[in-house]
Amino acid sequence: MVKALTDIYTTFKSIFTGMGITFRHLFTRSVTVQYPQQRDVLPERVRLKLHVNIDDCIGCRLCERACPVECIEIGTIKSTDDDDLGETSTGHKKRLWVDQFDIDMAKCCYCELCVHPCPTDCITMVEDYEYSAYDRNDLILSFSDMTPEQIEEAGRKLEEEEEAKRRKKEEAMLARKKKEEAKAAAGEAGGEKPAGGGTGEASKDSDAESSRGADASGSGDADSDAEKAARRAEREARRAARKAEREAKKKSED
Ligand code: SF4
Numbered sequence: 001m002v003k004a005l006t007d008i009y010t011t012f013k014s015i016f017t018g019m020g021i022t023f024r025h026l027f028t029r030s031v032t033v034q035y036p037q038q039r040d041v042l043p044e045r046v047r048l049k050l051h052v053n054i055d056d057c058i059g060c061r062l063c064e065r066a067c068p069v070e071c072i073e074i075g076t077i078k079s080t081d082d083d084d085l086g087e088t089s090t091g092h093k094k095r096l097w098v099d100q101f102d103i104d105m106a107k108c109c110y111c112e113l114c115v116h117p118c119p120t121d122c123i124t125m126v127e128d129y130e131y132s133a134y135d136r137n138d139l140i141l142s143f144s145d146m147t148p149e150q151i152e153e154a155g156r157k158l159e160e161e162e163e164a165k166r167r168k169k170e171e172a173m174l175a176r177k178k179k180e181e182a183k184a185a186a187g188e189a190g191g192e193k194p195a196g197g198g199t200g201e202a203s204k205d206s207d208a209e210s211s212r213g214a215d216a217s218g219s220g221d222a223d224s225d226a227e228k229a230a231r232r233a234e235r236e237a238r239r240a241a242r243k244a245e246r247e248a249k250k251k252s253e254d
């Protein structure tokens with residue numbers, strides 16, 4: 001009997017306590033925001049989404065290197081001597097085409113470490129938090145505005161320029177070698193004895209030197225060819241990945 005009475009008392013006590021709290025809230029100011037019609041004022045320096053003003057980007061990759069989770073991917077192509085890419089709004093001369101600037105917001109930890117080293121202040125956090133997506137790939141933000149044709153053209157122009165420079169260097173080296181040989185031949189004909197040994201030896205030494213130089217330049221050329229091929233392969237792989245991504249996205253939209 002006593003237990004039953006205690007239970008009845010506890011039940012009523014709980015009901016009145018709960019109702020009391022509810023009643024008190026009838027007279028306090030409401031804090032519920034009717035989103036999306038109403039929006040809270042965001043705190044200063046809030047970190048929500050990254051934005052890149054690509055016109056001001058010089059492709060220095062400082063942001064990419066600063067990112068602790070490697071969610072920024074930047075691709076650049078050197079401009080040629082006759083390209084004029086202009087200046088950024090901060091007065092920095094642009095020398096690189098930025099053919100890729102992707103940020104994977106699904107990986108980003110909003111640390112803002114990429115924002116501070118930027119010399120042109122073109123990467124910033126913006127007040128946009130409405131970019132949820134069903135597919136993680138839709139959270140990869142692409143900022144480069146270059147078309148595949150422009151990328152192709154920039155790459156082709158750079159290769160042509162590098163090839164022309166290499167050829168010019170080779171020709172200059174050949175001309176120098178010929179000049180040295182002619183000098184040595186003239187010395188021999190005049191019966192001159194070059195210092196440090198016989199004429200034959202000197203000429204041999206000079207030949208050896210030039211052939212060493214040619215060898216070195218040959219290996220340098222081979223290196224530069226390999227570098228170029230690697231760069232081209234990298235560019236092509238990036239382009240193919242982007243194309244596949246675009247096609248997959250289009251298919252999923254269809
Ligand atoms: S905010 Fe941090 S994690 Fe996100 S892209 Fe910048 S450096 Fe990387």
Ligand code: SF4
Nearest residue numbers: 057058060061063118
């Ligand atoms: S640090 Fe700034 S200028 Fe350099 S690549 Fe990043 S966004 Fe572009």
